[in-house]
Amino acid sequence: MTSMVTTASVSLMSLGSLWDEVSGTQPDPDLWVVVATLVAAAAVVVPRAPWRIARNAVTIAHEGGHGLVALLTGRTLTGIRLHSDTSGLTVSRGKPTGIGMILTAAAGYTAPPLLGLGGAALLGAGRITLLLWLATALLLAVLVMIRNAYGAVSVLVTGSTFVLVSWLAGPQVQAAFAYAVVWFLLLGGVRPAFELQAKRRRGGAGDSDADQLSRLTHVPAGMWLFLFHAVSVCSLLGGGRWLLGL
Template identity: 80%
Template sequence: MISQAGLAAFDGSTSWAATASASAASLWDRVLGSQPHPAAWMVVATGVLALAVVVPHRPWRLARNTITIAHEGGHGLIALVTGRRLQGIRLHSDTSGLTVSRGRPSGPGMILTAAAGYTAPPLLGLGGAALLAAQHITAFLWLATALLIAMLLMIRNAYGVLTVLVTGGGFLVVSWLADPEVQAAFAYAVVWFLLLGGVRPAFELQTKRRRGQAGDSDADQLARLTNVPAGLWLFLFHAVSLCSLLGGGRWLLGL
């Protein structure tokens, strides 16, 4: 026998569970569902905007922090994937960064970790372009937010925390509060920026090495680890960034 009070409590809990289940299903559909492609003019306009940030020195000097986040995040992610112990990540106001991991000082894990920095931003842009081409704009925004939150846990200095918080906060606000059109414009601008901004650092590194100002760069560390000349590693960075830009750009433009 069930009392009336017990029946009411049962009905209430059932209703709450049904509501929670419906909300979870709605959220799941929102994240994994497809969104229509934006107008062609918006795709081109966001690309032009990203180019206007990457090419001039002053806006690039500020926006490059975002590329540094992706660069150091690439080091950290591959360190974890290859079984190294990630100790922490530091981001500096001069747009440089440092990722510290523990493990064998040589071998495939260390080589892949060192090679992941300059290749991470353009490859992230390429992956983002694939998601946008498949009409998964919201999924891209949420995935980027999740990666930034995960990276925040490994930041070990105040400036780095501030930089990641501001960047992640921007993604979170757009993901939750913005209209679909704004989300689309933001997502395309971010992906264009990763693709275009992923090209410039390799050229900057090339210039610094020519001037003798980058003796401990990723390319030089890879040269010491592999006995392959640093110039060939620099060529790899160029190849990955330019191929990602070409492939990702075609996807974004629907060519």
């Protein structure tokens, strides 16, 4: 009996220590690290070649945003598919019209910059470990809903990177990785709306999120594009201030 009580006490102490580590604060990295991760993220987002690969991570956040809001609004999430051309598809069941469908359709392009803004708030508060664990949990939730092989591999590779950094890397590496990820979401959240705008100008993307929202609300697709731009740019400005400590 005593042994069982002792084992339970040790387990509770271990869980308590783990929670303290996750929920506790960590020291901010030096300013040069913050600036270096900003430059690194920009080097991935701005040039065309690295962006074509890195955009898969933005697509995960985009489709994950659709899926999360679908669940929050009472829709039934059927599955998520990620494709090698960095496009994606989230399927949910429910009323084809109404506020739930509108919010679900609007969540895709706004999800990456808003995730970046939330991440910047956590980093601004010194919650580096908590950010890494929350990101891992979100990726695991997306993985459960993936319905194709390419999507599963993409999420597994991304999630494994977070797990390895969270468990094996030192505090300085974790901080640099966390800041690079958040900068990437903030910067990478801006570009897709401009890409969509360019496609629509050339007569393509007729079934885009903006066009679906236009059909649902009878508001011009250009106004929804403006919303996507406003959310991404404001998130970048606000998140950037938090990350730079301004």
